[in-house]
Amino acid sequence: MTPKSQGGAPGERVPIWDLPIRLFHWLLVADLAGLWWTATHDNLALHFKLGYAALALLLFRLFWGVMGSDQARFARFLKGPAAVLRHVRHLATPGPLPPQRGHNALGGWAVVMLLLVLLAQVGTGLFAVDDDGMEEGPLAHRVSASVAKLARRLHHANFSLIQVVVAVHVMAVLFYLVVKRENLVRPMVTGWKRLTFLPGADVREGARNADRHGWVPLWRAGLLAAIAAGLVAGLVVFA
Numbered sequence: 093m094t095p096k097s098q099g100g101a102p103g104e105r106v107p108i109w110d111l112p113i114r115l116f117h118w119l120l121v122a123d124l125a126g127l128w129w130t131a132t133h134d135n136l137a138l139h140f141k142l143g144y145a146a147l148a149l150l151l152f153r154l155f156w157g158v159m160g161s162d163q164a165r166f167a168r169f170l171k172g173p174a175a176v177l178r179h180v181r182h183l184a185t186p187g188p189l190p191p192q193r194g195h196n197a198l199g200g201w202a203v204v205m206l207l208l209v210l211l212a213q214v215g216t217g218l219f220a221v222d223d224d225g226m227e228e229g230p231l232a233h234r235v236s237a238s239v240a241k242l243a244r245r246l247h248h249a250n251f252s253l254i255q256v257v258v259a260v261h262v263m264a265v266l267f268y269l270v271v272k273r274e275n276l277v278r279p280m281v282t283g284w285k286r287l288t289f290l291p292g293a294d295v296r297e298g299a300r301n302a303d304r305h306g307w308v309p310l311w312r313a314g315l316l317a318a319i320a321a322g323l324v325a326g327l328v329v330f331a
């Protein structure tokens with residue numbers, strides 16, 4: 093279903109994450125598991141393929157952040173320091189959060205952080221050479237051996253950073269569930285959420301957060317995914 097209405101009255105079931113975002117998220121999680129497994133089990137051929145898939149997913153997410161559904165757009169969820177501080181204050185105050193349709197002001201920046209560390213991982217991988225010099229990323233031959241080795245070291249170091257950022261991400265989701273009684277996972281699975289104003293929540297802010305549009309047609313995601321895949325294929329073929 094592709095809901096177009098704006099909606100947002102208390103108790104109403106509203107669209108949050110469209111199919112492209114949900115596919116992006118869970119494919120990315122599976123892909124990262126595969127990337128970790130192939131890297132630690134010396135299967136670099138498959139590691140490269142999964143790495144290209146990660147690049148295509150990330151490119152798609154960047155496109156979707158500009159041309160996708162309302163909740164997915166960077167311009168919609170990247171807010172200034174005042175909004176971030178307001179959210180932090182809500183987090184620190186006991187009681188429920190105002191209803192939120194999409195990323196909150198802090199979560200929005202966490203998304204940027206996740207995307208940046210993942211892009212850095214793919215970027216360094218493309219230029220990296222493995223320890224015995226037998227396997228190299230498709231762009232490694234365009235740089236000197238010392239730069240390719242540096243890329244490998246950064247690729248290793250940045251993976252530790254990814255583990256920290258992902259751990260914080262999952263802990264944040266658990267915090268919202270356990271402490272704030274807000275289930276963020278269900279919308280990331282089903283796409284939908286019921287806007288509930290729990291007693292004590294900031295109703296005015298909730299109404300502001302609820303002011304969102306619905307999902308755009310899926311063909312647009314298909315087209316952007318094809319462009320992302322085409323760009324990655326072009327990079328691999330013409331590197």
Ligand code: HEM
Pocket residue numbers: 113116117120121124125153164194195196199203206207258261262265276277278280
């Ligand atoms: C490799 C591990 C993971 C990565 C790289 C990752 C990455 C991301 C990214 C990039 C987003 C932003 C979605 C977007 O707007 O595009 C996101 C959101 C989200 N992720 Fe993950 N994720 C991971 C694991 C998980 C796990 C295990 C869970 C479940 C416990 C989870 C639950 C969520 C939820 C609920 C959101 C939406 C948060 C909100 O409502 O603002 N993620 N994740």
Ligand code: HEM
Pocket residue numbers: 124127128131132139140143144146210213214215216217218219220221222223224227228229230244247248251
């Ligand atoms: C988000 C995407 C990626 C993740 C999470 C990832 C993760 C990893 C990890 C964990 C390692 C092993 C580090 C260690 O042994 O301590 C590794 C090694 C490596 N990766 Fe990636 N990688 C990604 C993307 C890529 C891409 C796109 C390429 C190139 C096309 C690539 C090329 C390599 C190479 C050449 C090595 C070196 C193996 C060695 O040191 O012997 N990676 N990667």
